[in-house]
Amino acid sequence: MPVRDDLRVDPDRIEEAVRRADLDELLRVVDACCEACDWSALATLQARCERAHETGRQLWPVASHAAYRLALEAPAPFAASVLREGTGLFAPGPLPEVAAQHHSWAELAPHVPPGPAAVVAAHERVVRGEDVSRRLPAGPDVLEMPSRLADWEPEYALAEYHAHHADFPAPPMPRLESARVHDPDERRPPDEAVAALLESTRVWTTESNGRSDAVLVSGDAYGAIAALGVHEVGIARVEPAMAIAHLAWAASSGGAHGRRPGAAAGRFGAWWVAGALTDRLDDWPPDPDELGAAIARLRWFLWDADEPATGWRLHVALDDPATGRAWAVAAVDAT
Secondary structure (H helix, E strand, O other), X not given: OOOOHXXXXXXXXXXXXXXXXXXXXXXXXXXXXXXXXXXXXXHHHHHHHHOHHHXXXXXXHHHHHHHHHHHHHOOHHHHHHOOOOOOOOOOXXXXXXXXXXXXXXXXXXXXXXXXXXXXXXXXXXXXXXXXXXXXXXXXXXXXXXXXXXXXOOOOOOOOEEOOOOEEOOOOOOOOOEEEEOOOOOEEOOOOHHHHHHHHOOHHHHHHOOOEEEEEEEEOOHHHHHHHOOOOEEEEEEEOHHHHHHHXXXXXXXXXXXXXXXXXXXXXXXXXXXXXXHOXXXXXXXXXXXXXXXXXXXXXXXXXXXXXXOOOEEEEEEEEEXXXXXXXXXXXXXXX
């Protein structure tokens, strides 16, 4: 949409607001720039606020919000321009994820600066179903993931960014059946899969109020849940894709107070769990078809410990009938 000349923002208004470090006025100017589709003015404001510390003005919140609005609403050249390390630290989510909501990688690629943020932006588009293998981003392969979705992957739960707020819906839950699990099975020393399950909610436990526990036992999924100290549960056996969707959602989330890693990081976290469970971490990334076949041989469950449904939670259990091993994770975070 072209700039609306009748609403164009006066450059002097930007300069005066920056000079006075008037945060309220600067935020009003951001809204005015977006209403007028005056993206050049908004980019100027963002750059001026980002550099304001050089003259003793701390305008990082406005700089982050302006970068967020550029990534979310502006045409691809402007959205791509803010995909740089350290930009948008106070935004509701990582800017590569924000930009990927309304811009394809084909649109962003010609304009995005080379670097880790470009790589993440490309993988954010992969999560949304775009195949980026024909135009790989320039930069370090910080995620080391396939550049298109595998057939067995789920429809991932995605953030929904808006001008002044964001929503982070969880994947759907199946209907759970009440059950009483048997006595705990014998615990085994934690393995790479236990570490991967705990890592999927690390932001909850290190940057927020969350707690997480995961176990490996000799037995089945019910015995693994019991080993977490739970006996009355609601539980459902699910397809691997549904469990992967929940693991990815947790790994993408900041929980109540942590910084959100984003959906691409969540996909990586879920694949890492799957690779650890099937002994495929040594040659990363694993072959997608082989990994899909391997996780299909496991029995997957989603469960609930009959607790109030508040905050963020991840309850996954699974077992491997071929080896007699089982794992379970219980993670929660609250506001």
